[in-house]
Amino acid sequence: MKRIKMGCTTLSIPAMALGIMRMNQKSVPEAQVAIQAAYDAGINFIDSADIYGGGKSEEIFGQAFSQMQIKREEMFIQSKTGIVPGKRYDFSKEHILHSVDEILERMQLDYLDSLVLHRPDALMDPEEVAEAFDQLQAAGKVRFFGVSNFDTAQFKLLQSCLSQRLMFNQLQFSLKHTGMIDFGMHMNMVDKPSVDRDSQFLDYARLHKVTVQAWSPFQYGMFEGTFIDNDGFPKLNQELQKLADKYEVGKNAIAAAWILRHPANIQMLVGAMNPQHIRDSAKGAKIRLTRQEWYDLYLAAGNYLP
Structure with missing residues (x-):
């Protein structure tokens, strides 16, 4: 597995992380198989959130991981907080502290390697978050x-305190969600x-050494579905298959390789x-697409160059 530097540190993390949003749909043994598959592929980074499955995803993870032979220090475990579903975003000190205690209890952990604030709270008090x-x-x-999902000004404001x-900043990025790079070429x-x-x-992230974590790497829209093997995107799937055949991998690996080919050292979240x-997605970290292959995929996804 390709490794990248975490933010401004010298610490090394895998170029892919396993997102456990859908782990609530799995049994404990099934969750263990998924965690082990990721770990064996070099993905020893877990990304979660307190709202995933209403907390059930973290409960299943905690039960599964506590019974596995993988040492805690061999895994980088991250969770997110700040969304109260259907009610509000909440970056208050009280909510953050309480949420972390609940996350640790559900995941059966003593500490988190990383805590990420989910979507920006309009009522965010940076000094309170700092406390x-x-x-x-x-x-x-x-x-x-x-x-x-922070923009640059929001990121700078919080960082200042x-x-x-x-x-990290988690942002949606994939072959069918390319806004972060479109405007620069246009x-x-x-x-x-x-x-x-x-x-x-x-x-900004490249200038200030912030690791961008790409979420929904195989999705179109927000949560409409995957573009992989989707009849609605024939040209893109044709190009993905062409390169999958060349590199002897699946389409997921090629879609992943496209994200990781960007020089910003993006970390991709595999959900x-x-x-x-x-396993197939992980193979994408070993592929370095040519510049033309990268642009061929970009154009096949429905984008165009001015």
């Missing part, structure tokens, strides 16, 4: 911190792709629970 982070770190409950460096144009919806965060899909 929560300091308390969590001092108590040994969280080692590192990050955010998810923290004593810790923010290591600079000085007036067409739809020229609109910057991500406040140039990918460039699959199917061991075969996990």
Whole structure:
């Protein structure tokens, strides 16, 4: 598995992480098979969130992982907090501290390697978040911190009040969600792709050594479904298959290789629970697409160059 530097540190993390959003749909033995498949492929990074399956995903993970032979220190385990489903976003100190305690209990852990704030809270008080982070770190409950779906100004605002460096920003990125790179190639144009919806965060991340974590790497829309083997995207699947045949892997591996080919050292979050899909996706970390292959996939996905 390809390894990348975590944020501004010298620590090494895998270029892929296993997202456990759908683990609530699995039995404990099935969850163990998925975790083991990821670990055997070099994916020793887990990404979760307190809202996944209403907390059930973390419960299943905790039960499964506690019975496995993998040592805790061999895994990097991350979770997210800040969304109260259907009610509000909540970055209050009280909510953050309480959520972490619940996460640790569900996952049967003594600490999280990383805590990520989920979607931006309009009522965020950066100083209050800083107090929560300091308390969590001092108590040994969280080692590192990050955010998810933050624009550049929101990221800078929070960072200005923290004593810790923010290591991550989770952003949606895939062959069918390319806004982070479209506007740069459509600079000085007036067409739809020229609109910057991500406040140039990918460039900011490269300048300030922030690890971008790409979520929904095989999805189109937000959660409409996968574009892999989807009849609605024939040209893209034809190009994926062509390259899959060349590199002797599956389409998931090629779609993953496309994301990892970007020089920003993006970490991709694999949300699959199917061991075969996990193993195939992991193969993408060993493939370095040519520049033309990368652009061929970009164009086959329905994008165009000015």
